[in-house]
Amino acid sequence: MCNTMIMTHRLFILMVLISVQVNGQHQRAVDFSRAEIAIAINSRKKALQGTVHYSMEVLENVDSVFLDARNMIFSSVLLNGKKVRFKNDNQRLVVQKKLKKGTSHELSLSYEAQPVQAVYFVGWDDALAGNNQIWTQGQGKYTSHWLPSLDDMEDKIEFDLQITFDPEYEVIANGTLKNEERNGSQRNWSFDMAHPMSSYLLAFAIGNYEKTEIKSESGIPIQLYYYPEDSLRVEPTYRHTKGIFDFLEREIGFPYPWQNYKQVPVRDFLYAGMENTGTTIFSDSYVIDSLAYIDKNYVTINAHELAHQWFGNLVTEKDSRHHWLHEGFATYYAYLAEKEIFGEEYFHWKLYESASTLRDLSEDGKGEALTNPDASSLTFYEKGAWALHMLRVRLGEEAFKKGMVAFLKKYQFQNATVQKFMLEMERAGATDLSEFERLWLREKEFPFEQASEYLKRSSESLRSYLELQWELTTSATKNETIIKKYWDRSTSDYLKKNIVARYHKSFSPGLLKTAFDTGDVEIRQALAIALREIPAGLEPEFGSLLQDKSYLTIEHALYTLWIHDPGGRERYLDQTKGIIGLPNKNVRMLWLLLAILTKDYSDPGTLAAYRKELMDYTAPSYPFEVRQNAFALISEVFPLPNQNLKDLVNATVHHSWQFRKFARALLDTIIAKEKGKERILKLTEQLNGEELRYINSKLQSE
Secondary structure (H helix, E strand, O other): OOHHHHHHHHHHHHHHHHHHHHHHHHHHOEEEEEEEEEEEEEOOOOEEEEEEEEEEEEOOOEEEEEEEOOOEEEEEEEEOOEEOOEEEOOOEEEEEEEEOOOOEEEEEEEEEEOOOOOEEEEOOOOOOOOOOEEEEOOOOOOHHHOOOEOOOOOOOEEEEEEEEEOOOOEEEEOOEEEEEEEEOOEEEEEEEOOOOEOHHHOOEEEEOOEEEEEEOOOOOEEEEEEOHHHHHHHHHHOOOHHHHHHHHHHHHOOOOOOOOEEEEEEOOOOOOEEOOOOEEEEEHHHOOOHHHHHOOOOHHHHHHHHHOOOEOOOEEEOOHHHOHHHHHHHHHHHHHHHHHHHOHHHHHHHHHHHHHHHHHHHHOOOOOOOOOOOOOHHHHHHHHHHHHHHHHHHHOHHHHHHHHHHHHHHHOOEEEOHHHHHHHHHHHHOOOOHHHHHHHHHOOOOOHHHHHHHHHHHOHHHHHHHHHHHHHHHOOOOHHHHHHHHHHHOOOHHHHHHHHHHHHHHOOHHHHHHHHHOOOHHHHHHHHHHOOOOOOOOHHHHHHHHHOOOHHHHHHHHHHHHHHOHHHHHHHHHHHOOOOOOOOOHHHHHHHHHHHHOOOOOOHHHHHHHHHHHHHOOOOOOOHHHHHHHHHHHHHHOOOOHHHHHHHHHHOOOOOHHHHHHHHHHHHHHHHOOOHHHHHHHHHHHOOHHHHHHHHHHHHHO
8 A cells, every 4th residue: 555545544544533523522512302203103114204303402512413323214304494414324314514502403304214123023924913013122222223313321302202003003102191193094192201311211112902000109100001811910910019119119218200100011022121211111921820920920020120210210320331320229129129028038038049149150250340331230230239238238228218319319310420329328328438339349259258247147047048058068967967957947938948949959758748748839849840850758749749839830840740650641641731831831831742742642633733732832923932932842852843943943033132042052953963954955945034144144154
């Protein structure tokens, strides 16, 4: 490259860097205060058309203004009602206009978008009635895929949103539904927000819903959405919702900051839940019946996402270095809400489980500081919750609550840092917290000794458990003798459940019978999960697990009984016939597999029907939790038939990264086997689009 070319190249790079810096600087000099949005959604094309009208104030002289806008087509860009020059590079829209400090302006945009993420169209490719949904996920995915907006969490805007869609559906979004009116063959839903928020918290959900409404003690409307067919699951799903809401308002000491609160289940959600402002969207795998409540309930997620309405939504982190202010706080207040519902012993055992996991992480050399922006979720959630609890212990109840209220008041509808939070807590407690910060926030290793000492002081059953562990490792006395001593002198079901889970191999048949005879569902569930064989002489006790009110207990017990008592297989299948289980159909699918494998249990026609039902559960028309369970069970016993293999290829491009990862790993094992690659090659003739692109890239890399 000649010197002239080198100089030109360097000058170009320098100009690009200066442009980026200037744009960044200029953007800080513009305050977008309000947005009026109107979008019309085309479910067939999985696209939308929209307009957005921004009000903004110029804080410093600028020569351009930008908005994040991913792969959008703009038909109109108007500044104060007049056309203006702009650039669109499919990442940002840059409005090229000099604006003076102290002036106010209106920016109006008309655009089209076909989002590749952040908006998810679920069920539109199958023929099942009532299966269609559209929902958003902004955190980590960016609202700028469907709205020209600002991805930076420091930009707080009051968003009002109008959505035009098919009137046969229910449309739910942030804020108060101000108006709902017919628009030709469509309907407009208009939502108003009273306060500003970050764009990642803007959300909507569309589907076939009904709702029930309750009110908090403070008068906040709480709307609980559900599918029409799930009316009997509303109570167990949303159990304790009002209690959680009222508790958090009292405990935090700062009123709920938004107009209302909505909770909306959706299919194939990316996470357990997402705390969009006033509108939590959560996975419908938590929509359960009363029997499933002990195995998998919504209480923790319910409390966690509600706590985010203060911690994350009202006061938002400045950037990822301060993520503790979101996830650690929401996790901790959810723990406190659970303590209010389930009691102190539950709370302390949950803290112990968390501390044990964090200790193991530290011992593996994977400990992380809470101030590390790249720390894992485990660190931000669990270590963060522990740090808050120990801060409460350090300061005392009164000072802790005083500092928390001061922090929320001072930074409401703004962004904050860990340092600003700690300063408010130091002021409230009139104490120096620098040593606390070093140990709990900046150290990589989890301080398990301090946590353990706290738990010993706070919980008699945990003190017994820790003493039991010590005695088992230091005493020459027979393990079962030590275990029985602690078992007999304790009335704690939590202690006994954990003893079963960890030390069941040291149990004599007599002590096992004692555990069965407690009648406690959770102790018996621990037995069902831990025991992989039927203890001699305890066949009736083990068989009685099939009558317990727990789908997990039934699933584990059925499998163990079928494996180890061939003579009773038909009886066990008869006892559990018709049980569906958790939302992932855990009992039903296991039952189908075992019924297929049980010789002479069914006539040929019934056997074929069972086989078809099991194989059908891998289809894209089912939620991914159901599909994954079906793939796992079927692939353990049978080669995947062609249709199931095609369903697996479909799963490799699913929008849920967890399911996608599972499907790709399973596909890799199939390709590695003899004739597996050949089967996949034949299958490519039936594929197109994203599925075909993935398979071609996979086969080329082999």
